[in-house]
Amino acid sequence: MARQYAPKAVLRHLPLDLIRTFLTQSDIATGTDWACLVEGDTRALCQAWLDLAPGARERVEEMLRHVHDMASDAGVRALIAEVRYRGRDVTEDVAQLPGHHARALWVLLNHGPAFHTARQLLAAASPLGRYWNLTTGFGGHPYDASPQAVQQLRLAVARLYREQGRGHQCSLDRYERHGSLYLFLYLDDYTQTHIGHNERGHLVRYPLRPAFEVVYVYDRAEGTLDQYTHGDRRWRHTVRDLFCEHVLHRDPPLAAPGRRSYQLNGLIDRTFPVAPDPANGINGVTIRRLRVGSMWTPERRVVLEADPSRAGDVYDMLDLHFPIDRFPRDELRVSQVTFTVRYVPAGAERERSLTFDVSAPDACNLKSMPDDQRAIGERCLRQWGILGDGRDDESDDGDARPGRVA
Known part of the structure; x- marks a missing residue:
């Protein structure tokens, strides 16, 4: 937030x-x-x-x-x-x-x-937002962060964006921390006309060519690539493939483009908008289970299993076992959640319940459930802003708005 x-x-x-x-x-x-x-x-x-x-x-x-x-x-x-x-x-x-x-x-x-x-x-x-995309399945493949490799990537990305009339200049920052590789590319955008007052207080118009960002975060231990790129899905895949070619020296995972992603970190806050929707037959929602870890030691995790009859019990347990003065919420990560949804099917009068698990970054057991239950669960996850399933195929129109990492 x-x-x-x-x-x-x-x-x-x-x-x-x-x-x-x-x-x-x-x-x-x-x-x-x-x-x-x-x-x-x-x-x-x-x-x-x-x-x-x-x-x-x-x-x-x-x-x-x-x-x-x-x-x-x-x-x-x-x-x-x-x-x-x-x-x-x-x-x-x-x-x-x-x-x-x-x-x-x-x-x-x-x-x-x-x-x-x-x-x-x-x-x-903590990559969140529409233009962040996650690719999984690299299986701990080593990366090449040599000056030659990142220079080739910089040139390749710049050439790609020049097809759109931008990217004529491109700078790159590289960092390696704790087994992860961070690459920040800054490319020239389209020329814009800026209107403002000069030092004498006169209103003037002058051309401005701002920079936009492409960001790669490769975690070798997790075998994942987080990527920040404006554009439609095919364009983002092309930018990703350039990283695979020049830095990983391998093809991208075959199943990666079709994988869904689940953003669970917001659930660390009890005010996260996981709410019923009576107008659409969703009468109640309970978080029954949270798997929580620290961003500093992601390999160590704790599972909190709550009393489903007590509203907000999982958050009471979180406050008890992770006091906020010792464990700030922006340093905790949620890797798995169990939801129970109480709903009334269309055309029915009797209420039913649906319990399902979601794991970051891209696993959910709804796919093994009947179509009507899967539809209910996925609709809830989309409404809460948790599920990202590639439904944003619309073009970005090339207007690179300010990114998170400026």
């Missing part, structure tokens, strides 16, 4: 000395209004920010947005892990700071490259 951003709220969480350090490092000139600021006066601080020159004000807001993105338990852990990967342990330094926003800004000031890498990797660690 996206976190709401409000500049004033972020400024409230940031120590004044860290903000001043950012201004100094960024060569942003300040006046007497900044010299008179005192800690805790958020209203005056916000006004001082608004009174900065346009370019400086925008650089501060960019910082506020990036810091806010990482101001969570998962974000701070990712920052510490990335700095440690680069040879420095900042756990104690970060722990002394008052709150996650301050910790994120401190890392940005003192370890800028690690901050931006951690932000990318954290965004790619």
Whole structure:
């Protein structure tokens, strides 16, 4: 779930000395209004920010947005892990700071490259949304992350997009972490006309060629490839096949294009909209079983089996065995769920129940059930936003909207 951003709220969480350090490092000139600021006066601080020159004000807001993105338990852990990967342990330094926003800004000031890498990797660690697609069945096949291999992939993807009149320039970032390969490609999009005010306050129009993203996340241990690509299904498969050709040096799994995918991580939150639909005959829904693990140690999992007669019992068990202060919900992953749905079949009067299992990324036992029950279960999963089964074959029209990993 996206976190709401409000500049004033972020400024409230940031120590004044860290903000001043950012201004100094960024060569942003300040006046007497900044010299008179005192800690805790958020209203005056916000006004001082608004009174900065346009370019400086925008650089501060960019910082506020990036810091806010990482101001969570998962974000701070990712920052510490990335700095440690680069040879420095900042756990104690970060722990002394008052709150996650301050910790994120401190890392940005003192370890800028690690901050931006951690932000990318954290965004790619939980791929959700229409343009993320999962391919399974690679069976632990090794990858080739040599400069020659990724260079060939970069050129091949750029050539492919040039058929659409974009992709004339393409940059690539590569990261290897914990047995996984992350590739972020940035390609030129179509030229757009930007309308805005220049430094003199005049309204001007000027051409802008933004970049759009293609992202690959290959997990060798799981044998999976997560991929972020705009376009229809055939186009996404072509982009995937280029990765298989140049990085894996093998053909894609034959069954992969037809596999469905199930997004279960949202179910870690008891407010996730798994709700009845009486108008369509769905009178009740119960989550009877959750298999839960940590994003940091995915091989270790716990199964919670609830009392089906007690509403929300599985979440009461989750809170009991995984206290939220020790196990932040954005660090937990749901890999299997058992649902019970109470429904009334069309033309019938008596209520029936349907119990079925769903496992991430692409397994469900509904396929072994009668057609009417399978239809009920799949309709519920689609309505809840859990099932993605390739029904989005419509074209993207090539307008690359901003991605998750920018």
